[in-house]
Amino acid sequence: MPPLRKPLYALFLGALAAPASAAQTAAWADLDARIAKALPGVIELRHQIHQHPELGNREVETAQRIATRLRALGLEVQTGIAHTGVVGILRGGKPGPVVAIRAELDALPLTEQTGLPYASTVRVLDKGGDLRTRGKEVGVMHACGHDAHMAMALGVAEVLAARRDQLPGTLKLIFQPAEEGPPLGETGGARQMIEEGVLSNPVPAVIFGIHVTAGTAGTFTLSRNRTTAAADTFQARITGRQTHAAFPWTGIDPVPVAAQVILAWQTIPSRQSNLSVLPAPVISVGRIQAGDRHNIIPAEVRLEGSIRTVSDEQREDVLQRMRRTAQHIAEASGASAVVDYLPGNYRAGYNDTALVDSLLPVLEQVSTTPVKIDSGTYGADDFAEYARQIPGVFLRMGATPPALADKPVWPTHSPGFQVDDPSLAVGIRALSRMTLAYMNAGAR
Incomplete structure (x- = not known):
């Protein structure tokens, strides 16, 4: 779903393609x-x-x-958006377009295992959407790099605020809560930020975002179209009839039914999806729960997992196929199946192709290696909600410390994930140059 164009947007793209002048090089x-x-x-x-x-x-x-940091830099600050969201506005001394940068505030329910001197030792009662840890005391860790995203956004604010009189436009920094999902029963994240007006007053012409990931520090990967996948969390209940394990014919065993359902779901990507049109969906069962004793056939099996799809149409198709498959297999054995989808799911994200192509030369000057262009990731991020409203560019930046280059690397969402501190300069440089390039193009 390509985002809507803003007035004069095509003119901005044309100006972005102009070669850099000597003054620009000095800048x-x-x-x-x-x-x-x-x-x-x-x-x-x-x-x-x-x-x-x-x-x-x-x-x-x-x-x-x-x-506090934004106010110290002299920015206008709005707080309390979508619960804890913060917006900083830096108005330049010259007229020009509004450019937004998004960063995330929240961490994950994980116990850190990095051994770093600044490692988190925080523990809280988890009230979130993680079905495994909800209601339990858990460690808390910035295992998805959101701490790096915040730091880079604030770095952009600092370097641009130092020359605000020369800034040809307005910078809008969006610090969003609950990107990983709000607690069960609550609203939050990008959708609520948008509902509460974060894309108005002033209205951004474009929005940029960086996500750090495991990989060579200071390198960039981005897509000309799809960036992230839609992500849905599901729960399934396969219900039979409990009985003695020695006499399974006197009941209805839901365990083999659940096994058949899990295997049949895997034929949705491999046999029921048109792979010549779209990449395959991903269906992953992450949790299976059944029974209390080895010699009792349980009455019910519970399955929980994640579905990743690459378009709105594919998402709806897969959800329907999963539900229908589970119900029919269960009915064939005299059991029943119910498949539910939890709230707070993510939609697929898209970059603005023309904007990516126009800004690619800017990124090539910043990246430590040539920018890698791919077809997106199966990871999910609600940056997608902003990019469905205005043209956006969402890119991934490698941030693995060089000292770990020859060792097994922990990816994001794992207790050993680490970020290379010097690579933050590369991210700040990329965001700052993209912002200035777009503002300068719009001011011509």
Whole structure:
């Protein structure tokens, strides 16, 4: 679903393609010098945020820390959006377009195992959407790199605020809570930020976002179209009739029925999806729960898992096929099946193709290796909601510390995930140059 164009958008893209002048080259050198000067403070800030993580819709201390830093830089600050969201507005001294940058506030319910001196030791009662940990005391960790995203966004604010009188436009920094999903029974995330007006007053012309990931530090990967997958969490209940394990014919055993359902679901991507049109969906069962004793056939099997799809149409098709498959297999054995989908799911995300192509030369100047172009990831991110409203560019940046290059690397959402501090400068440089390139193009 390509985002809607803004007025004069095509003209901006044409101006972006113009070759850099000597003045522009000098301006980039000045920007790099300011980034180098700001980097130690940015790293220190990331360590502070990392050491004090908070779960979705509970990012009170994190939001206060962000708002305090933005005010110190002289930005207009709005707080309390979608619970704990923060917006910083930097109005330049020259007229020009509004550019938004999104960063996320929340951490994950994971116990950190990095051994870093600033590692998180926070533990809380989890009230979130993780079915395995909900209602239990859990560790909390920035295992998805949101601490790095916040630090880089604040780094952009610092280096651009230092020359705000020369800034040809307005920078809008969006610090969003609950990207990983709000607690069960609550609303939150990008959709609520948008509902509460984060894309108005002022209205951004474009929005940018970076997500750090495991990979060579300072390298970029992005897509010209689809960026992230839709993600749906499902629960299934396969119900039979409980009986003695020695006499299974006197009951209805839901365990083999559940096994058949799980295997049949895998034929949806391999045999029922037109792979010449779209990449295959991914159906993963992450949890199976049944029974209390080895010699009693249980009355019920519960399945929980995740579905990843690459378009709205594919998503609806897969959800219907999963439900129908489970019901028919269960009925064939005299059992029953119910498949439910939990709220707070993610829609597939898309980059604006023309904007990507126009900004690619800017990124090539920043990346430590040639920018890799791919067809998107099966990971999910609600940045997709912003990019469905206005043209957006969402890119992934490798951030594995070089010291870990020859060792097994922990990916995001794992207790050993680490971010290379010096690579934050690369992310700040990319976001700053993209912002300035778009503003300068719009101001011509």
